[in-house]
Structure formats: C-alpha cells, structure tokens
Amino acid sequence: MSDRDHSQNDTKSDDSDGETYSPRTPRRTPMACQFCRGRKMKCDGRPICANCSRRGIACSYVPVSAQK
Template sequence: SSYSNENAHSDREDIDYQRVPRRTPMACQFCRARKLKCDGRQTCANCIRRGLICSYVPVYVHIRLATVNEP
C-alpha cells in the first residue's frame, strides 16, 4: 500500500539526517599542514599513529565588514 511506502520514505529521511557529519571546529597543526581530516581530540588519531605531538593553534577568522557604499 502507499501508506507503508510513505512510512519507509520518512524513516529513510530520518536515518539520512542522522548521518550528517559534524565538522571539527579546528584541526591540529599537522593535519592542517597535510590537509588531513583531524578528529579534533586532544591528541588526534593522525598524530597518535605517527607518534607526533599534537598541537592546536587558533586560527583567527577575518570577518569582512560591509562598507557603507555596498548595496
């Protein structure tokens, strides 16, 4: 029946929604330099695997402010 198909579809959407990966707020220096996916832990998995000291340095975001002349 069409009712059971609708339920299956909505259940699938719920599962897909839960799979959205969360972005790590900041990558460690090693992962950033190598452009690797950093897990964001105090000592990330990439640094543990390589026996490196894992260090995080904050990156300052430059916010572009709108000027008066911009529409």
C-alpha cells in the same frame, strides 16, 4: 523487469508517521591540529588526534586568526 527487480531498486524509506528519511550529516570538527591542517587531512579533534597518535608526534592546536 520483474516485480522483484522494481522492489530492490526502490530505495525510498518512510517512517510510520509519513516522514521521509534524511541521511545523517557528519559533525564538523571545530578546529584541526597543526599537522592535519598542514597535510590537509581529516582531524578528529581529540586532544591527541588519531593521525598524530599513529605517527608518534606532538599534537597541537592553534586557533586560526580571522582575516578580513
């Protein structure tokens, strides 16, 4: 391999302070709506989520009861 090939494969990234790059973790939605929960889909947690809006259905959120 040439020097150019090595530099393209080196994906480590450091800040100027010497800190290493950490990928950003996506935020979790606190609760999914009934439709998304039933279909096991990703819910964006908005008052009317994108999935329900796209399908033209009512978007409702019901808290999950804690089970022991």
